[in-house]
Amino acid sequence: MTAQHPILVIGATGKVGRNVVAQLYQEGVAVRAMTRAPEAAGLPDGVDVVRGDLADPTSLTAALAGVRSVFLVWPLLTAELAPAVISSIDAEADRIVYLSSSGVREDAERQSDPINQFHADVEQEIQRTDLAWTFIRAGGFAGNDLEWAAEIRADGVVRAPFAEAAGAMLHEADIAAVGVRALLDDGHVGTKPVLTGPEVLSNAERVAIIGEVLGRPTRFEELAVAQAREQMVAQGWPVDVVDGIFAAHAETITSVEKIESTVSDIVGRPARTYREWVADHVADFR
Secondary structure (H helix, E strand, O other): OOOOEEEEEEOOOOOOOOHHHHHHHHOOOOOEEEOOOOOOOOOOOOOOEEEEEEEEEHHHHHHHHHOOEEOOOOOOOOOOHHHHHHHHHHHOOOEEEEEEEEOOOOOOOOOOOHHHHHHHHHHHHOOOOOOEEEEEEEOEEEEHHHHHHHHHHOOOOOEOOOOOOOOOOOHHHHHHHHHHHHOOHHHHOOOOEEEOOOOOOOHHHHHHHHHHOOOOOOEEOOOOOOHHHHHHHHOOOOHHHHHHHHHHHHHHHHHHOOOOOOHHHHHOOOOOOOOHHHHHHHHHHO
16 A cells, blocks of 8 residues: 555654654654644654644644544553544544554453453444454553663663563564554454564563663562552552553463564564664663
8 A cells, every 4th residue: 555645643752653753754754743742852854843632633633634544642541532532543444554562462351451351442443333443452562661770770670560470571663663554454354463583581680681782780679569569559559450451460470472573574584683673772771
């Protein structure tokens, strides 16, 4: 498929959305980036950056003008606004690629935690439309490990629960690359590709790799779950979200994630390793 209309990226300044914008632009595709703060977007010159907010239907209508395809990253912790947002997209566009979660279970009446629940709810809203859809069900984001950056810069010690919790972490550029192919190629409509990184690594192993790339010692110091939970709730995290995150981490200690070849199959090259991700973000940890 050759894009004759701008592709709208909703969530364009997040880790994945930013990469989708950049990769589409590099391929010479007209791309429009929607963000609540265009003046601070920091996207490539030549990208059409527009102001938009999912809670403001008027701004969404303006951002969608002339658009036929949309890449959607849902920035909220509930799907409360999804019916109105998806309806607006359906009124203008023909295709949507939605960044979902590998944790969504098809056979579950309710998902195991609030994050997977809102992803499942958004998927269901999209399936009620006439949009040609692709749901990218991504596993763990390596980019979430940037939460460790301040501690690693300070003294090289990451203090958190679940040292042995493990996952096959994904480079955000690989998630974006699959998204770009789903937007531009016709073979992915109606599919739900599950993405993983190429290797399963524990939290402690990933902290050690960061140190190896930096060339200085780093280590993981395990906190009690109750202590970490109290800290996150005090920071303003909803209790049900915290409990869902912790339950998911605990499950990975006893259930090893299956490595999928989906990134390689769709993009045509191996998924980037965690060490490669650290090398790309080394400035954040120094």
